[in-house]
Amino acid sequence: MLRVGLTGGIGAGKSTVAARLAEHGAVLIDADRIAREVVEPGTEGLAELVAAFGHGILDAEGALDRPALAARAFGDDESRLRLNAIMHPRIRDRTVELMAAVAPDAIVVHDVPLLVEGGMAPNYHLVLVVDAAEDVRVRRLTESRGMSEQDARARIAAQASPEQRRAAADVWLDNSGSRDIVLAQVDELWADRLVPFEAAVRLRKPRKPRSPEISPYDETWPAQAERALARVRLAAGERSVRADHIGSTAVPGLAAKDVLDLQLTVSTLDDADAIADALSDAGFVRAQGHWFDYPQDGGAAPEQLWHKRFHYGADPATMVNLHVRSARGPAWRLALLFRDWLRANPDEVAAYTEVKHRLARAHSGDGTVEHYAEEKQAWVDAGFVRAEVWASRTGWTVEDAS
Numbered sequence: 001m002l003r004v005g006l007t008g009g010i011g012a013g014k015s016t017v018a019a020r021l022a023e024h025g026a027v028l029i030d031a032d033r034i035a036r037e038v039v040e041p042g043t044e045g046l047a048e049l050v051a052a053f054g055h056g057i058l059d060a061e062g063a064l065d066r067p068a069l070a071a072r073a074f075g076d077d078e079s080r081l082r083l084n085a086i087m088h089p090r091i092r093d094r095t096v097e098l099m100a101a102v103a104p105d106a107i108v109v110h111d112v113p114l115l116v117e118g119g120m121a122p123n124y125h126l127v128l129v130v131d132a133a134e135d136v137r138v139r140r141l142t143e144s145r146g147m148s149e150q151d152a153r154a155r156i157a158a159q160a161s162p163e164q165r166r167a168a169a170d171v172w173l174d175n176s177g178s179r180d181i182v183l184a185q186v187d188e189l190w191a192d193r194l195v196p197f198e199a200a201v202r203l204r205k206p207r208k209p210r211s212p213e214i215s216p217y218d219e220t221w222p223a224q225a226e227r228a229l230a231r232v233r234l235a236a237g238e239r240s241v242r243a244d245h246i247g248s249t250a251v252p253g254l255a256a257k258d259v260l261d262l263q264l265t266v267s268t269l270d271d272a273d274a275i276a277d278a279l280s281d282a283g284f285v286r287a288q289g290h291w292f293d294y295p296q297d298g299g300a301a302p303e304q305l306w307h308k309r310f311h312y313g314a315d316p317a318t319m320v321n322l323h324v325r326s327a328r329g330p331a332w333r334l335a336l337l338f339r340d341w342l343r344a345n346p347d348e349v350a351a352y353t354e355v356k357h358r359l360a361r362a363h364s365g366d367g368t369v370e371h372y373a374e375e376k377q378a379w380v381d382a383g384f385v386r387a388e389v390w391a392s393r394t395g396w397t398v399e400d401a402s
């Protein structure tokens, strides 16, 4: 099952996007709808709301008078938090039930207005944010839904800012323009990303080999890595000792292949094996075969210390290499040291960039990164020696790495 979290501020267009995804075949779980279900007449939820907010929130038939509750709940923070405390656990329980009933090959779209506010982003394979300028949203809500401007603005004030949503967004859809524009983007997202993503996770599909193309440093790499790391940490649970962004994309200013290298630290490789399925299900598919860190014969160290497990991100739009290593292995420490040494030494970043460009040109016709990677390793090995010198001069330890 592929879980897509869909969110956005009130009136941004979530329902519009969700309906289109459902037309393509997505299974929709709508948090606003569940929020209605759990307070239907006769429910415990409704009784608790009445106990908290009084009989004034009921209409003549004894059902919830939604505008009356909205007027009370969005008036001040304390009331809103009281409302949330009654509603959210009930919404959560019902959501878990609905998710459990979904077919294993489904693409589930979970429409959750408060996804970012609730820190839920790492639960999804992909977070989709729909946005539109605040004034556009207020106009749509007042014109087509008959909501008062005051109510619309009060809810906006109680929700996450666009910046907070941006940090959580794997996909950002701007719905300030016409419906057609956003719907065309949704169609493309479905066909090019969600469908292959779901199949790759379910079938544990191997990744296709690629040519070594070097991109200029991308300012969004750290944020992309952070989102992936949050998912990795959640899937690994207590077996995650730490999880870091490593490799070239973790060094500001360094040109690199557009691939995020992540390192998940576990105590032992048995732990790595125990979480292999959980990581695969979360979108980081375990690669078959035996994986070793360079040098492949294990060098002077006991051979087992050089083994690792390797997973790759199944999202076709974001290349991720996930190295799962034991904290006792030397390659584990070197990965962090090499990154921090480069971050502290701009001259080395410039030299490394030059080497990468040269090798990428030389091997652009190979169709795989194998030879490129082999030759690059020579520079990296020499870099390790200089990094060690730097570490002893500056007193760097792994505890400093963050």
Ligand SMILES: CC(C)(COP(=O)(O)OP(=O)(O)OC[C@H]1O[C@@H](n2cnc3c(N)ncnc32)[C@H](O)[C@@H]1O)[C@@H](O)C(=O)NCCC(=O)NCCS
Pocket: 009, 010, 011, 031, 032, 035, 066, 067, 069, 070, 073, 080, 083, 084, 087, 091, 112, 113, 114, 155, 158, 159
């Ligand atoms: C207060 C209620 C009765 C008002 O009902 P109304 O029909 O006017 O709005 P509806 O439920 O359709 O929600 C519309 C939008 O309001 C916003 N909103 C609703 N609840 C909240 C909240 N607690 N905090 C911030 N925004 C909210 C969301 O953007 C939502 O999509 C209702 O919103 C409610 O029960 N809210 C609490 C449950 C909740 O937090 N729902 C959000 C999804 S988890």
Ligand SMILES: Nc1ncnc2c1ncn2[C@@H]1O[C@H](COP(=O)(O)OP(=O)(O)OP(=O)(O)O)[C@@H](O)[C@H]1O
Pocket: 008, 009, 010, 011, 012, 013, 014, 015, 016, 017, 032, 113, 140, 141, 144, 145, 175, 176, 177, 178, 179, 180, 182
């Ligand atoms: N691109 C658009 N152009 C014009 N109107 C739009 C557009 N997208 C959505 N709308 C309209 O704006 C209103 C809000 O859109 P929608 O219901 O999809 O938002 P939502 O994010 O689901 O809202 P809520 O937060 O209340 O659940 C609706 O009346 C919808 O028909």
